[in-house]
Amino acid sequence: MTTLLGTGCETLFLTDEVENSDRSNFDFLWQECDEKYAFFEYKNVNWDSVYDAYSPRVNDGMRQDSLFRVLWDMLNELEDGHVNLIAPFNASRYDIRLLGPENINERVIIENYLSDRPYTTAPITHDALAEGQIGYLRINTFATTVSEGDIQFALARYRDTRGLIIDIRQNGGGSLRNVFTIMNRLARERTKVYDSFIKSGPGREDFEGPQPAYVEQPDEGITYEKPVMVLIDRGTYSAGSFFALIARELPQMTLIGDTTGGGLGIPNGGQLPNGWTYRMSISRTISTDGQNFENGIPPDIRVILDPAAVQQGVDNVIERAIQEIL
Amino acid sequence: MNVRFFVFCLFAVPLGLSAQNDLPRNNHYLELTAIGSASAFRDQGVSPLLYEGFMIIGGGRYLHEKGKWSNSFEAMAGVGFYEVSRLAIYEASSINFAYGGHTRYEFWSSSSLRLRYEGGIRFHGYTNIRSNPNFLNASSGVESLNTLFLSNYLEWQLTRRKKMAKNAGKPVRKRLVSLEVNLPIVNTSWLTDYAYITDFTNGETSSTDKHSLYWGGLRLQTRFTYRHFLKNGNALRFAYWWDYLRTPQGFNQLEMYNHSLEFALVIRLN
Numbered sequence: 105m106t107t108l109l110g111t112g113c114e115t116l117f118l119t120d121e122v123e124n125s126d127r128s129n130f131d132f133l134w135q136e137c138d139e140k141y142a143f144f145e146y147k148n149v150n151w152d153s154v155y156d157a158y159s160p161r162v163n164d165g166m167r168q169d170s171l172f173r174v175l176w177d178m179l180n181e182l183e184d185g186h187v188n189l190i191a192p193f194n195a196s197r198y199d200i201r202l203l204g205p206e207n208i209n210e211r212v213i214i215e216n217y218l219s220d221r222p223y224t225t226a227p228i229t230h231d232a233l234a235e236g237q238i239g240y241l242r243i244n245t246f247a248t249t250v251s252e253g254d255i256q257f258a259l260a261r262y263r264d265t266r267g268l269i270i271d272i273r274q275n276g277g278g279s280l281r282n283v284f285t286i287m288n289r290l291a292r293e294r295t296k297v298y299d300s301f302i303k304s305g306p307g308r309e310d311f312e313g314p315q316p317a318y319v320e321q322p323d324e325g326i327t328y329e330k331p332v333m334v335l336i337d338r339g340t341y342s343a344g345s346f347f348a349l350i351a352r353e354l355p356q357m358t359l360i361g362d363t364t365g366g367g368l369g370i371p372n373g374g375q376l377p378n379g380w381t382y383r384m385s386i387s388r389t390i391s392t393d394g395q396n397f398e399n400g401i402p403p404d405i406r407v408i409l410d411p412a413a414v415q416q417g418v419d420n421v422i423e424r425a426i427q428e429i430l
Numbered sequence: 431m432n433v434r435f436f437v438f439c440l441f442a443v444p445l446g447l448s449a450q451n452d453l454p455r456n457n458h459y460l461e462l463t464a465i466g467s468a469s470a471f472r473d474q475g476v477s478p479l480l481y482e483g484f485m486i487i488g489g490g491r492y493l494h495e496k497g498k499w500s501n502s503f504e505a506m507a508g509v510g511f512y513e514v515s516r517l518a519i520y521e522a523s524s525i526n527f528a529y530g531g532h533t534r535y536e537f538w539s540s541s542s543l544r545l546r547y548e549g550g551i552r553f554h555g556y557t558n559i560r561s562n563p564n565f566l567n568a569s570s571g572v573e574s575l576n577t578l579f580l581s582n583y584l585e586w587q588l589t590r591r592k593k594m595a596k597n598a599g600k601p602v603r604k605r606l607v608s609l610e611v612n613l614p615i616v617n618t619s620w621l622t623d624y625a626y627i628t629d630f631t632n633g634e635t636s637s638t639d640k641h642s643l644y645w646g647g648l649r650l651q652t653r654f655t656y657r658h659f660l661k662n663g664n665a666l667r668f669a670y671w672w673d674y675l676r677t678p679q680g681f682n683q684l685e686m687y688n689h690s691l692e693f694a695l696v697i698r699l700n
Contacts, residue, residue: 114470114674114687117648122478124516132478139681140625168517190564192518302640303625306681310624372627373565375477379516381564386625 124377126171130162132376133175133189137182139306142369142385143398147183154181169193172380179382185341186371186385200365201274204338207362207409207421208273213242216417223261226254227282232262233269233422238429240422242271243286246278246343250285256326259289267331267429269422270347273361277342287319287350289327290357294320297350302370302387311388319350332357333425336403341365346389348401353392358428360407361421363400458699461491461504461667467690469510475622475682476565481522483512485688489528493696498536500548500583505529510558522562530554532581544587552581552612554651556675556686567627572641573684574620575675577649579612604659612651619644619677621684646678657696665696 122128134155144151158178162171172189176196179187185200217240222231227248230241239262243250262268270286287297301313321327334351336344336359345364351357369385376382390396405424413420465487472480489506510524534550555576563569588605623640655669671690677683 113672117650117674117676118472118480118685118687119676119683121480302623302627305624312623370567370627372568372625373476374568375479375520375564377478379479379514379518379520381520381566383566386627 122377126162126164126166129171129376129378129380130159130175130178133382134158134178136374136382137179137187137384140303140372140384140386141182141187142303142311142388143182143184144308146388146396146398149182154178168378172196179384182384184369184385185365185367186369186383188371189380189382191380200341200367201276201339203365204362205408206274206339207337208271208335208339209409209414209419212414212417212419213271213422217419217422223258225258226250228254228258230258230261232265234426234430236264237266238262238426239265239268240271241268244272244275246275246280246282246347248278248282250282252285252322252325255286255289259326259328263326263328265330267333268328269333269335269425269429271335271422272340272344272347273335273337273421274339275341275344275347276339277344277367280343280346283343283347283350284319287347287354288322289325290329290332291319291321291327291354292329292356294318295353296392297353298346298392299390300370300387301390313388314390319354329356331429333428334359335361335421335425336364336401337362338365338400342367345397345401349389349391349397352401352404358405358425359401359403360405360425360428361403362406362408363402364397366398366400368396368398455495455497456700457493457495457663459493459495459665460697460699461493461694462697463491463504463506463692463694464488465506465508465671465690465692467510467671467688469512469686469688471512471560471684471686473560473571473682473684474680475684476562476568476571477514479514479516479520480685481512481514481520483510483522485510485524485526485690487526487528487690491694500534500536500550501532503531520562520564522560524561525559527557528555529557534581534583544590546585546587548581548583548585550581550583551615552579552651553577554579554612568622571622573622575649575677575684575686576618577614577651577675578616579649579651580615582611582613584609603661604657606655606657606659608653608655608657610651610653610655612653614649617645617647617649617675617677619647619684621677621682624681644678644680648674648676650674663698665698667694667696668692669694 161174180198189196218231233240299314301311304310304312336348348364368389370387371383372386373383407421407424410420467485469485470482487506487508491504493502506528508526512522530553532552534548536548539546557574560571585608651673653671657665657667659665669692674687676685
């Protein structure tokens with residue numbers, strides 16, 4: 105009896121495996137997006153029409169590279185940097201950065217603004233500007249952990265300045281935990297910064313929420329309450345955009361530069377029958393005044409990097425930030 | 431209606447009762463267990479693919495046999511490694527906690543056939559932390575899968591009565607084989623929600639957030655056991671388990687099965 109029940113008997117009970125054909129993989133990915141993607145209405149995408157447009161391009165037995173290309177093209181209809189398809193030989197992407205100018209020239213900053221010995225504390229490169237009156241913190245990623253000690257060290261170094269410049273231009277994101285580790289020490293009081301909603305069913309408006317998010321000063325340690333200028337551009341994406349969205353809610357902070365790339369929908373991941381993996385945005389983030397900034401957070405002061413100024417070794421975005429503080 | 435009467439009603443009619451009785455027993459055992467499993471799972475919440483691999487589990491069980499009653503509690507922990515092969519090999523791992531127990535009553539026995547039958551209830555559950563880096567923000571998942579079973583236990587004593595009688599008063603190496611078939615009464619599963627992600631909203635979301643409790647599904651469990659008693663009352667136990675589990679149909683349906691070989695040192699405590 106045990107032999108009957110135990111030797112491969114689970115095959116009697118296991119649900120059928122999804123067919124692994126080019127057609128079924130296309131249908132599977134389309135269906136997953138159809139049921140889970142969070143921004144069809146916001147982005148005015150008719151997903152059924154997308155199916156009709158791309159389905160004829162799929163044939164069983166086609167080259168894997170060709171199938172990948174079709175799926176990539178289909179996903180890019182969503183114009184979302186948080187939507188990717190990953191195969192062993194390639195990874196699809198939608199490059200948000202190309203929607204606007206790269207609003208920073210790192211070399212100009214290194215050669216003309218930072219001393220020859222700037223500090224690097226975790227992902228934060230920092231130094232004093234304007235004869236020590238301003239602290240400049242360059243954070244080009246949130247993918248590297250920022251500890252409480254890291255941010256306190258940086259803030260302690262500039263505690264006597266008149267203001268901070270936090271430069272997150274071309275910051276493509278990372279962990280939200282790092283954003284809050286920094287922002288909690290810059291908040292003057294407990295402040296609601298946005299509401300999150302997460303997909304809860306296959307319907308277009310099946311969302312669970314709101315789940316509010318707050319910044320709040322820690323009970324202990326170093327904080328900074330003076331003015332903060334946050335520099336942004338189209339390459340400021342995902343966690344970078346969350347940083348900008350929070351800055352928008354804090355009265356002592358000003359956004360300077362170009363509109364961010366957005367990416368406030370958090371992606372989750374999954375797998376196709378052929379093993380390729382994917383991710384897509386499945387949540388919405390709404391500002392406290394009810395706005396959806398998925399396509400980007402506009403600056404308070406719009407400043408585009410001037411190529412002529414760059415030739416002179418001047419970053420006119422930083423210059424405007426200095427002007428605002430002083 | 432007390433438990434004893436309830437269990438009596440469940441088993442008395444279909445099986446009939448025998449007046450056969452063994453000598454009263456009152457044995458306390460501690461079992462130290464090591465298990466190796468050929469395992470597989472499919473979590474439709476993130477993948478339609480069946481990941482196959484193995485688990486290594488260790489733990490302990492306390493068993494009390496008193497008169498016609500048998501009670502046990504068990505707790506185990508282990509790790510699992512799985513993969514599925516397509517164009518590339520995709521790997522997953524897990525940390526597993528298993529726990530359970532039973533209470534059964536001897537409804538029937540036969541001296542001539544050297545058979546005993548126990549019936550009762552068994553509880554068994556898994557809490558798993560599964561990890562698959564390929565799933566990015568959904569790379570870590572926690573689930574708890576728990577079942578209350580109707581437990582059926584049939585034991586056959588291999589050692590002949592004649593030998594037992596001949597060696598009365600002396601220690602005898604008793605050998606027992608048993609078959610346990612557990613059929614589900616209630617299944618519960620605590621699973622990730624529709625589109626679960628870690629690092630949600632403020633980076634503080636943990637892997638245990640965004641879960642829901644589901645009722646139903648299917649679970650079957652059988653165990654074939656050989657117990658070899660030593661002269662000092664301790665024993666060695668070898669067992670083969672088969673365990674199949676399926677949560678209710680839905681977007682996040684989870685299936686898993688284990689073929690397990692178990693070895694235990696059975697230490698008599700009294």
